[in-house]
Amino acid sequence: MTQEINQRKGTARRLRALFIKEFYQIIRDVSSLLICGVMPLMLLFFYGYGISLDIDHIKIGLVLEDTSPDALSFAQALKDSRYFDVTISRDDRAFSEKIVEGSIKGIVIVPSYFTAFRLKPSETAPIQIITDGSDPNTASFVQNYVTSTFQGWVRSEASLNNWNIAQTYADTQTRFWYNEELQSHYFLIPGSLAIIMTLVGTLLTAMVVSREWERGTMEALMTTPVRISELVMGKLIPYFILGMLSMVVFTLLSIVIYGVPFRGSFLLLLIVAGVFLFASLCLGLLLSTLAKNQFVAAQAALVTAFLPSFMLSGFIFEITTMPLWIRWITYVLPAKYFVTNLQTLFLVGNVWKLIAINTFFMLILGLIIFAVVSFKTKKRLET
Amino acid sequence: MRKHRIWALVIKEILSFVRDKKSRYILIVPPLLQLIIFAQAATLDVKNVSMGILNRDNGKQGFELCQRFQGSPTFTKITYLPSVDSIQPFIDNQEGVMVLSIDQLFSKNLEMRQPTSVQLILDGRKSNTSQIVAGYATQIINQFSTDFGTRLNASKETLRAVPRTWFNPNLLYYWFTVPGLSAILTLAIALNVTALSLARERELGTFDQLLVTPLGQFEILIGKTIPAMIIGIAEGSIIILAAILIFGIPFHGSFLLLYGSMIVYIFSVVGIGLFISAVSATQQQAILWTFVFMSPAVTLSGFATPIENMPTWLQYVTYANPPRYFLIIARGSFLKAMPAHIVFNNVWPMAVIAVVTLTTSQFFFRRRLQ
Numbered sequence: 001m002t003q004e005i006n007q008r009k010g011t012a013r014r015l016r017a018l019f020i021k022e023f024y025q026i027i028r029d030v031s032s033l034l035i036c037g038v039m040p041l042m043l044l045f046f047y048g049y050g051i052s053l054d055i056d057h058i059k060i061g062l063v064l065e066d067t068s069p070d071a072l073s074f075a076q077a078l079k080d081s082r083y084f085d086v087t088i089s090r091d092d093r094a095f096s097e098k099i100v101e102g103s104i105k106g107i108v109i110v111p112s113y114f115t116a117f118r119l120k121p122s123e124t125a126p127i128q129i130i131t132d133g134s135d136p137n138t139a140s141f142v143q144n145y146v147t148s149t150f151q152g153w154v155r156s157e158a159s160l161n162n163w164n165i166a167q168t169y170a171d172t173q174t175r176f177w178y179n180e181e182l183q184s185h186y187f188l189i190p191g192s193l194a195i196i197m198t199l200v201g202t203l204l205t206a207m208v209v210s211r212e213w214e215r216g217t218m219e220a221l222m223t224t225p226v227r228i229s230e231l232v233m234g235k236l237i238p239y240f241i242l243g244m245l246s247m248v249v250f251t252l253l254s255i256v257i258y259g260v261p262f263r264g265s266f267l268l269l270l271i272v273a274g275v276f277l278f279a280s281l282c283l284g285l286l287l288s289t290l291a292k293n294q295f296v297a298a299q300a301a302l303v304t305a306f307l308p309s310f311m312l313s314g315f316i317f318e319i320t321t322m323p324l325w326i327r328w329i330t331y332v333l334p335a336k337y338f339v340t341n342l343q344t345l346f347l348v349g350n351v352w353k354l355i356a357i358n359t360f361f362m363l364i365l366g367l368i369i370f371a372v373v374s375f376k377t378k379k380r381l382e383t
Numbered sequence: 384m385r386k387h388r389i390w391a392l393v394i395k396e397i398l399s400f401v402r403d404k405k406s407r408y409i410l411i412v413p414p415l416l417q418l419i420i421f422a423q424a425a426t427l428d429v430k431n432v433s434m435g436i437l438n439r440d441n442g443k444q445g446f447e448l449c450q451r452f453q454g455s456p457t458f459t460k461i462t463y464l465p466s467v468d469s470i471q472p473f474i475d476n477q478e479g480v481m482v483l484s485i486d487q488l489f490s491k492n493l494e495m496r497q498p499t500s501v502q503l504i505l506d507g508r509k510s511n512t513s514q515i516v517a518g519y520a521t522q523i524i525n526q527f528s529t530d531f532g533t534r535l536n537a538s539k540e541t542l543r544a545v546p547r548t549w550f551n552p553n554l555l556y557y558w559f560t561v562p563g564l565s566a567i568l569t570l571a572i573a574l575n576v577t578a579l580s581l582a583r584e585r586e587l588g589t590f591d592q593l594l595v596t597p598l599g600q601f602e603i604l605i606g607k608t609i610p611a612m613i614i615g616i617a618e619g620s621i622i623i624l625a626a627i628l629i630f631g632i633p634f635h636g637s638f639l640l641l642y643g644s645m646i647v648y649i650f651s652v653v654g655i656g657l658f659i660s661a662v663s664a665t666q667q668q669a670i671l672w673t674f675v676f677m678s679p680a681v682t683l684s685g686f687a688t689p690i691e692n693m694p695t696w697l698q699y700v701t702y703a704n705p706p707r708y709f710l711i712i713a714r715g716s717f718l719k720a721m722p723a724h725i726v727f728n729n730v731w732p733m734a735v736i737a738v739v740t741l742t743t744s745q746f747f748f749r750r751r752l753q
Contacts, residue, residue, distance in 0.1 A: 034671050043678060050682040052692040053427070053511040059691070099549065100719045101728070102711055105691070118542060125542045133551030134718040136559050137427040137511075138689055143546045144518045150544045165541050169493055170448070170528040171500040172521050176514075177474060179507025187508055207667060295405055298670045303413055311424055316687065318512050320431040322424045340477065343508045351475045 014226050018234030025208070026242065035204040036246055040196040044250055047192040048258050051316065053184040055141045059085045059104045061095035065112040070157075074110065074127070077153040083145045099132050106131045106142040121164070178347045186261070189254045190342035191315035194335050195306070196250055197273065200243045201280025202287070202305035203298065209235060209288035210297035228378055236281050243277045244270070254346075264345030268355065272341045275359050279334040279366030280305065286373045309335035337362045388598055392606030396580065397613065409575055414568045414618060418625060421564055425687070426556040429515045433460040433479040437470060442490020448501070448527050452483065457519050470504060480506045481516050493531060550718040558632050562717040563686050565622040566648070566709040570680065573615035573649050574673055577656025580607055582669035604745060608653050615649040616642070626717070636716030640726045644712045647733045651705040654740025661747040685710055708733050 026032045062078060064071050079086045087104070089095060098104045109128040118125035129146045131139035158165045179186050212218040221231060251269065254260045283305060291297035311317060312326065313335040319327060330336045337358035344351050400406045436452065438445050452458050464473060470482050484502040492499035503520055505513035551558045584590035593603060623641070626632045655676065663669040683690070683697070684706035690698055701707050708729040715721030 031667055031671055034675065039671075039675060039678075042675065046679040046682045049697050050679070050693055051688050053688055054692055056692065097725075100715065100721060101725045102715070121541075123541075126545045127543075129544055129546045131546065131548050133548040133554055134559060134714050135689060136551060136554040136556050138691075139548055139551075139554060140515065140518070143548075144514075147544045147546065150542075154542050163541070166529070166532050167498065168525075168528055169496075169498055169531045170489075170524055171498060172503060172524045173500050174503045174505065174517050174521070176505045176507040176510065176517075179510050182507065182510045182514065184510055187510060211667070294667050295670065296408075298667070299405075299409060299413070302674070303416060307413075307417070307420075311420060314509075317425055317427065318429055318509065320433070321426055321428050326420065326424050344475075344477075347508050348475055353472075354476045 010225075011227075011230060014224075014230055015234055015237075018226065018230070019238055022234065022238040026238065029208070031207060032204060035207070036200055036242055039199060040246055040250060043196055043199070044189075044192060044253060047195075048185060048189055048254075051185075051188050051192075053137070053188075054182070055083055055138070055145065057085045058083060058106070058138065058142060059087070060106040060108060060142065060146070061092070061098065061104050062086050062088045063092045063095065063107060063109040064088060064090060066110050066114040068115040070115045070118065071110045073157065074150070074153050078108065078146070078149055081145070081149050083149075099130075102132070102134075104132075105135070105138050106146065108146055118163075185258060186347060187343050188316065189258050189260050190346040191313070191339050193247070193250055193254065193342055194276070194313060194315065194338045195309050197243065197247060197276060197338070198280055198305050198309040198335055200246050201239070201277050202284040203301045204242075205235065205239050205281050205284030206287040206291070206297040206301040207294055208239075209285060210291055210294045213288060214293045228374075232285070232374060232377060235285060236278075239281055239284075240274075240277055243281070244274065247273045247277070260346055262346050263349040265350055268350055269342075269345050272338070272345070272355065272359055272362075275362045275366060276334055276338040279362055279369060282366055282369040282373050283334075286369055286376065289373060289376045305335075308333050309339075312336065313339045315339050331361075332365065334362045334365050388596075389602050389606050389609070392593075392598065392603070393609045393613075396606065396610040400576065400580075400610065400614065406579075410572065410614065410618070414572065414622075417568060418561075418564060418622060422557050422561050422630065425560050427511060427515075428554075428556045429512050429519075430457060431459045432457055432481070432516055432519075433462070434458050434516075435462045435464045435470070435473045435479045435482040437464040437467065437482060437484045439487045440485045440489040441487075442494070444490040444493045444531070445485045448483075448485065448489075448524070451523050451527055452520075455519070455523060457516075474504065474506050477506065477508075480509060480513055481520060483520065496535065557630060558718060559714070561622070561626045561630050561632055562713045563710055565619050565626070565713050566684065566706045567681055567686055568622055569615050569619040569645065569649065569709075570652055570706050571677065572618045573611045573652040574656045574659070574677065576611040576614055577607060577653050578659040578663075578669045578673045579666060580610075581657070581660035582663055582666045585664070586666055600749060601745075604657065604748065607657065608650075611653045611656065612646070612649050615652070616645060619645055619649075632717055634717050635720035637723075640721075640723060641712065641716045644709060644726060644730050644733070647730050647737060648705055648709040651733045651737035651740060654737055654744055655705075657744035658740060658747060661744055680704055680706060683707065702732065703736065705733050705736050 062075055064075060075086070075088060078084055092107060092109060095104060095107045099107060107130040109130070111126065111128070114125050114127065117123040127150060129143055131142045133139050154165060157163060176182055226234070255262050284301065287300045287304065288297045291300055309315070312319070312330045312333055319330050319336070322330070341355050341358050344354055400410065434452070436449055438449055453461060460479070462473070462479060464470060464482065470484070473479060473482060482504045484504065489499055489501065501524060503517055505517055507513060548554060581590070584593065598606070627634050659672045659676065660669055663672050683701045683704050685701070686706070690701050690707065693701070711729050712721065712726055715725065
C-alpha cells in the first residue's frame with residue numbers, strides 16, 4: 001500500500017521535472033515560437049483576408065451594339081449591381097484582349113437587333129454572356145449573376161411597361177440558413193483554425209521530439225528512473241496545454257477581429273478541440289519516432305498532416321466532388337471531422353448528434369495512433 | 384578557368400542532391416503526391432450532391448418536378464422527407480446540402496394557370512457549394528416552368544440570356560488547377576533546394592571548406608543558383624508534360640515564351656531561397672522559414688482563390704509575389720494562347736523582384752561571412 005503511494009508520488013515528481021524541462025525548452029527555442037505563435041497568426045491573417053470566394057466588384061465589359069433606351073436601362077441595372085464593375089464599349093475588340101490578359105472576367109453583349117427582336121413576337125431577343133473559362137469558378141458565378149440580373153431586369157421592365165413576356169409559372173425562393181449574407185469567411189475561418197491546430201499539434205511535436213532522438217537526449221532520458229509511459233505523458237501534456245492555449249487565443253481572434261458568429265458552447269468547443277489535439281499530438285509523436293531526424297519528420301508532418309488538412313478536410317474543397325478513392329482517404333483524417341465540428345459550432349450551434357459522431361471518430365483515430373506510438377517507442381528502445 | 388570552377392561546383396551540387404536519400408525524397412514524393420491529389424481533389428466544382436425533398440403536393444406537377452431532380456446527374460442521392468420538422472435536422476446533421484420544399488397547392492395552382500413557387504433551403508455552412516447547388520436547382524426549376532408554359536401553348540420566351548464560355552467550354556476544373564501547379568510546385572522545389580543547400584553545408588561544416596577553395600563569394604552564389612535553376616526547370620517541365628500528355632489539357636501558347644518566363648520566375652524564387660538560407664542557422668530553421676514564406680505566397684498567388692476577391696490593400700501586396708505573375712502566364716499559355724506583349728507585362732515585375740532578392744541575399748550572405 002505505502003509502496004504504491006510512494007510510487008505514485010514518484011510519478012508525480014518525475015512528471016513535474018519533465019514538465020519543467022519541456023517548459024524551458026519551449027520558451028528558449030525559436031522554432032517553437034515560430035510554430036506556435038508566428039505561423040498561426042500569419043496563417044489566420046492570410047487565410048482570413050486572402051482566401052475568399054465572395055464575388056464582389058468583378059470587372060466585366062459590356063458591349064452595347066444597341067443604344068436604345070432598353071439597352072441603356074439594362075446597362076444601368078448591371079451597373080447598379082454590387083457584384084460588378086462595368087466598363088462600357090461600343091464593340092468587343094478591346095474586351096477580347098482584356099479577357100486574355102485577365103483584367104476582365106466576362107463580356108456581356110447586347111446585340112444591335114436587341115430591341116427590334118423584342119418587339120417582334122416571332123423572335124427571341126438575346127443577350128450574350130461570355131465568360132473566362134480559364135477560371136471555372138468565377139466563370140460560373142459571372143454567368144449566374146449576370147443571368148439573374150438580366151431576368152430581374154426583364155421582370156421589372158415587363159411589369160412597368162406592360163411587355164408581353166412568358167409567364168413564370170414556378171418561381172424559386174432560395175434561403176441560405178446560418179449564413180444569410182453568404183460570407184465565405186464565415187466558414188473558411190473556422191476551417192483555418194483546424195489547419196492551425198494541425199500545425200501546432202503535429203509539426204511542433206514531430207520536430208521537437210525528433211530533435212531529441214537525433215541528439216540522443218531521448219536515450220539520456222531513458223537512463224533516468226523515468227518510465228516510458230511517463231515519458232510519453234511528459235511530452236504530450238505540455239504540448240497539449242500549449243495547443244489548447246493557442247486554440248483559445250485564435251478562437252477569440254476569429255470572433256473579435258473577423259466577426260465570425262459563434263453559436264455553440266465554448267465548453268463543447270474545448271472538448272472537441274482537445275480530442276483533435278490529442279490525435280494530432282500522437283501523430284506528431286509517431287512521425288518523430290518513425291523518422292530518424294528532424295528533416296524527415298518535418299517533411300512527413302507537412303505531407304501527412306498539413307497538406308491533407310488543407311486539401312482533403314472539406315475546409316475549402318467539397319469532399320463529395322472528389323473521386324471515390326480520395327473520399328476513402330478522407331475518412332482516416334481527423335481534420336475532416338474537426339472541420340465539420342468547427343463550422344457547425346461556429347455557425348449552427350450545438351448539433352449534438354453530428355458533433356458526437358464526428359468527435360467519436362476523432363477519438364478512435366487518436367486512440368489508434370496512440371497505441372501505435374506506445375508500441376513503436378518501446379520497440380525503438382529495445383532494438 | 385572561372386567558368387570551369389563554377390561548373391565543378393554545379394556538378395557537385397547536383398550530385399549531392401541526387402545521391403542524398405532525403406533530398407531525393409523531397410524532389411520526388413511531395414510534388415508527385417500534390418500533382419495527383421491536387422488535380423483530382425482541388426476543385427470547387429460540385430458533384431454527387433445529396434439533397435432532400437419535402438413534397439407536400441399530391442398532384443402530378445409536384446411529382447414531375449421531383450422526377451426532374453431524380454434525373455439530374457448532379458443530385459445523386461435524394462431523400463424524401465416526411466414533414467416540415469424534419470428539414471432542420473436534415474440540414475443540421477449534414478445529411479444533405481439542400482432541401483427542396485413543394486407546398487400543397489403546387490399542382491392545383493399550376494393547373495389553374497396561377498403562378499406558384501417552391502422553396503430551396505440551403506446549408507450556409509458551405510456557402511460556396513450551396514450557391515452552386517442553388518444555381519443547378521434553379522436551372523431545373525426554370526426549365527420545368529418554361530416547359531409547362533410551352534405545353535399550355537402560352538406566349539414563348541421573348542428575351543433570353545445566352546451564356547458562352549471561352550477557353551474552357553466545359554468548365555473543367557483541372558484545366559484551371561494543373562497549369563497552376565507548374566507555378567506552385569516549381570516554387571516549392573526551387574525554394575527548398577536553395578534554402579536547404581546552404582543551411583546544410585553550414586550545419587555540416589562543409590561551408591568553411593567551400594570558402595577556402597579558390598571560388599569567390601559571387602561564384603559560390605552562382606554555383607548555388609544554377610542547380611536550383613536546372614532542378615526547377617526539370618520539375619516544371621514534368622508538370623507541363625503531364626498536363627499535356629496525361630491530363631490532355633490543350634496548350635495553345637508558345638513554349639519559348641513559357642520557358643523564358645519560367646527562367647525569370649525561378650531566378651526570383653532562388654533569390655528568396657538564398658535569403659532564407661542566409662538568415663537561418665540550421666536546417667530546421669530553414670525548413671520552417673521556407674514554410675513561413677510558402678503558405679502566404681501560395682495563398683496570395685491566385686492559385687486557389689482569385690486575387691480580385693481579396694481586399695484592395697491585400698491586392699497591392701500580391702504585386703510583390705512572384706507566383707502571381709507566373710500563374711497568369713502559365714494559365715494563359717495553356718488555354719488562352721497568350722501573346723508576347725501580355726506575357727512581357729507579367730515578366731518584367733518578376734525580373735525586378737529577382738534583382739531585388741538576389742542583391743539583398745548577396746548582401747546578407749556577405750555580412751554573415753564577416
